[in-house]
Amino acid sequence: MKLKxxxxxVTGGGTGIGLGxxxxxxxxxxxxxxxxxxxxxxxxxxxxxxxEGYEVLPLAVDVRDxxxxxxxxxxxxxxxxxxxxxxxxxxxxGPGAAAKFLEIxxxxxxxxxxxxxxxxFIISQEVARRMxxxxxxxxxxxxxxxxxxxxxxxxxxxxKAALTGLTKAMALELAPYGIRVNGIAPxxxxxxxxxxxxxxxxxxxxxxxxxxKIPLSRRGNPAxxxxxxxxxASDDASYITGETIVVDGGFLTY
Amino acid sequence: xxxxxxFRLDGRVALVTGGAGLYGVHIxxxxxxxxxxxxxxxxxxxxxEKVSSEMKAEGLRVSAxxxxxxxxxxxxxxxxxxxxxxxxxxxxxxNAVARAGGDPSTVTEEEWETAMxxxxxxxxxxxxxxxxxxxxxxxxxxxxxxxxxxxVAPNFNIYDGTDMTSPANYAFAKGGMINFTRYLASYYGRxxxxxxxxxxxxFHTDDQPDIFVENYSRQTLLGRMAVDDxxxxxxxxxASDASSYITGQNLMVDGGWTAI
Numbered sequence: 001m002k003l004k005x006x007x008x009x010v011t012g013g014g015t016g017i018g019l020g021x022x023x024x025x026x027x028x029x030x031x032x033x034x035x036x037x038x039x040x041x042x043x044x045x046x047x048x049x050x051x052e053g054y055e056v057l058p059l060a061v062d063v064r065d066x067x068x069x070x071x072x073x074x075x076x077x078x079x080x081x082x083x084x085x086x087x088x089x090x091x092x093x094g095p096g097a098a099a100k101f102l103e104i105x106x107x108x109x110x111x112x113x114x115x116x117x118x119x120x121f122i123i124s125q126e127v128a129r130r131m132x133x134x135x136x137x138x139x140x141x142x143x144x145x146x147x148x149x150x151x152x153x154x155x156x157x158x159x160k161a162a163l164t165g166l167t168k169a170m171a172l173e174l175a176p177y178g179i180r181v182n183g184i185a186p187x188x189x190x191x192x193x194x195x196x197x198x199x200x201x202x203x204x205x206x207x208x209x210x211x212x213k214i215p216l217s218r219r220g221n222p223a224x225x226x227x228x229x230x231x232x233a234s235d236d237a238s239y240i241t242g243e244t245i246v247v248d249g250g251f252l253t254y
Numbered sequence: 255x256x257x258x259x260x261f262r263l264d265g266r267v268a269l270v271t272g273g274a275g276l277y278g279v280h281i282x283x284x285x286x287x288x289x290x291x292x293x294x295x296x297x298x299x300x301x302x303e304k305v306s307s308e309m310k311a312e313g314l315r316v317s318a319x320x321x322x323x324x325x326x327x328x329x330x331x332x333x334x335x336x337x338x339x340x341x342x343x344x345x346x347x348x349n350a351v352a353r354a355g356g357d358p359s360t361v362t363e364e365e366w367e368t369a370m371x372x373x374x375x376x377x378x379x380x381x382x383x384x385x386x387x388x389x390x391x392x393x394x395x396x397x398x399x400x401x402x403x404x405x406v407a408p409n410f411n412i413y414d415g416t417d418m419t420s421p422a423n424y425a426f427a428k429g430g431m432i433n434f435t436r437y438l439a440s441y442y443g444r445x446x447x448x449x450x451x452x453x454x455x456x457f458h459t460d461d462q463p464d465i466f467v468e469n470y471s472r473q474t475l476l477g478r479m480a481v482d483d484x485x486x487x488x489x490x491x492x493a494s495d496a497s498s499y500i501t502g503q504n505l506m507v508d509g510g511w512t513a514i
Contacts, residue, residue, distance in 0.1 A: 001258055002258070002261070007433065010425050024257045025258050028258060029258035058324070070361070085494050093390050105385060164274050167513075168513040168514070171475055171488075171510050172475055172510070172513060172514055175475035175476055175477070175510060187499075213365045213500060214443075215439055215440050215442075215444060215502065216442025216443045216444075216446075216448070216499065216501055217443065217444050217447065220499040221499075222499060224499035225499075226257065226498070227257055227260050227495075227496045227497075227498075229499065230257055231261075231491045231496055231497075231498070234487070235487070236486070236487025236488070236490065236491060237262075237478055237487055237488070238483075238484065238487070239455070239476065239481075239484035239489075239508070239509050240488070240504075240505075240507055240508075240509075240512040241475055241476060241477060241508050241513065242510040242513025243505070243506045243511070243512075243513070243514075244510075245500065245503065245505060246500070246503050247497075247499050247500050248499070248500075248502075249443070249500075250440055250443045250501040250502045251503060252500070252502065253436040253439045253440040253443075253502035254436070254439075
């Protein structure tokens with residue numbers, strides 16, 4: 001097992017892509033902190049995985065709040081002593097956050113930037129400080145929206161593009177401490193919140209004209225992302241840092 | 255499937271062109287270590303035989319074949335041989351490269367054309383002939399070995415104090431390979447074939463001058479050149495179902511060279 005006895009924190013690890021990541025890391029031998037804004041969702045995912053014999057710790061955290069993040073880290077270290085891996089997956093995303101550029105209000109703009117960028121920054125900083133004696137791996141979950149425009153997602157696209165820069169800058173400054181930093185940019189992934197994305201987008205005045213055909217002829221699933229996280233977290237990727245892997249079934253090829 | 259099994263290649267048949275060479279040998283070993291039967295092929299069949307018998311002695315499944323990328327007949331023959339022996343080809347690594355010629359001050363028209371015959375036409379024919387076999391099967395994975403110099407230009411300062419340089423044709427061929435990878439991914443995706451490339455950073459060898467190794471290492475975030483094992487994880491990852499939703503991508507394995 002590639003991640004035997006490693007401790008991982010997955011933000012947003014209880015739902016959607018995050019749950020796919022938590023499961024894959026657990027299957028590869030990691031102990032996983034499932035961090036969610038609400039404890040209920042973390043616990044329900046935790047229950048599922050622990051009933052299958054995996055070691056998980058469900059915790060509530062708002063990544064925008066440094067104190068809550070520090071508290072999450074203390075609880076993780078209390079339980080498992082070290083933190084080897086952080087996956088920054090928590091994000092304001094999906095049809096619920098879709099709005100046209102001319103119509104986005106301050107509240108949605110600030111929430112998107114605060115969770116997707118500032119929250120990722122804060123928890124990365126706090127976890128990296130904790131990783132320093134032993135090294136570690138940090139993975140940012142970006143999006144194909146970082147590289148190609150998505151209608152009704154301007155704030156989202158901006159924050160995801162920002163993570164590409166953050167990935168490289170963190171890779172540079174954390175390399176001396178043995179911390180590798182990489183990104184994963186998922187394409188169209190089928191989750192509970194994205195199942196009906198086209199219809200929901202239409203209801204919000206988004207045309208859907210720019211949805212593209214995917215060369216592999218299928219939407220991705222959370223497990224497709226989870227296995228890439230296992231690769232980047234493992235020693236198989238020990239010479240890879242500052243890189244973002246796009247996992248999109250060929251969406252961005254054209 | 256359990257995550258750990260996704261990184262296995264048991265029962266798969268892989269072809270690595272130039273699979274007995276500097277980089278190829280580590281790709282060959284990696285694929286064989288996770289269960290694949292690997293055919294290594296080049297013009298120098300003796301070298302392929304030597305590597306395959308060494309690896310066979312370790313219990314790995316590796317066999318040798320002749321392949322001249324300058325001849326479409328040779329590529330077609332190898333494809334037919336593999337299909338008649340194994341029934342299918344699951345994985346192709348286009349790893350062979352002709353490093354003919356130097357930088358623009360020295361490279362001749364003839365050297366350029368010799369290199370292009372292998373790096374452009376030979377590479378294309380390999381994709382076409384093995385790709386069409388994969389289309390008939392309805393599955394397959396192609397991994398093209400590009401380079402950081404397919405993405406960025408060489409930093410010529412790292413050669414100061416040595417007689418080394420970076421060949422002009424290498425940048426041309428590797429850059430073209432990356433966009434051709436996207437083309438193939440877009441074209442073959444609907445037939446269940448994934449196509450990706452790996453862009454490794456400079457590979458450390460014992461004959462490199464110390465000053466070059468120092469200059470090079472300083473340009474990477476991880477402070478070192480690539481070593482034997484560095485390509486192995488990426489090769490297995492892109493060849494296996496661990497990357498089942500990845501196609502048309504170029505994976506940098508460069509210690510952060512292109513991040514700065």
